[in-house]
Amino acid sequence: MLQPAFVTNLTGKARPHYRYRDVGSAAYICRGHALLQAGPIKLAGFFGWLGWGLIHIAFLAGLENRISTVATWLATIARAPPHGPNVHPTVARLHPSTPTPG
Numbered sequence: 655m656l657q658p659a660f661v662t663n664l665t666g667k668a669r670p671h672y673r674y675r676d677v678g679s680a681a682y683i684c685r686g687h688a689l690l691q692a693g694p695i696k697l698a699g700f701f702g703w704l705g706w707g708l709i710h711i712a713f714l715a716g717l718e719n720r721i722s723t724v725a726t727w728l729a730t731i732a733r734a735p736p737h738g739p740n741v742h743p744t745v746a747r748l749h750p751s752t753p754t755p756g
Contacts, residue, residue, distance in 0.1 A: 680706045685734065 678692030
């Protein structure tokens with residue numbers, strides 16, 4: 655019978671019951687634009703992008719990785735060209751309040 659192998663680990667102790675925890679969904683679209691849904695909170699555009707970045711940093715392992723990622727992002731943002739956002743037409747159609755270039 656294979657069932658005990660799935661219920662206990664190699665030391666013979668019972669495994670804790672698995673519990674799925676939905677932490678939400680986040681999607682990066684382009685610089686300054688993202689979609690975020692965490693529980694009842696739904697953010698889009700610039701605020702979604704900020705939320706996406708904060709969540710991304712929070713889930714990185716280790717302080718050094720977090721600092722390095724923030725430094726890289728800040729350098730990338732500082733060197734970015736000053737032109738408007740590059741928004742895909744589908745995003746503009748789904749979110750009419752999103753500014754489009756031109």
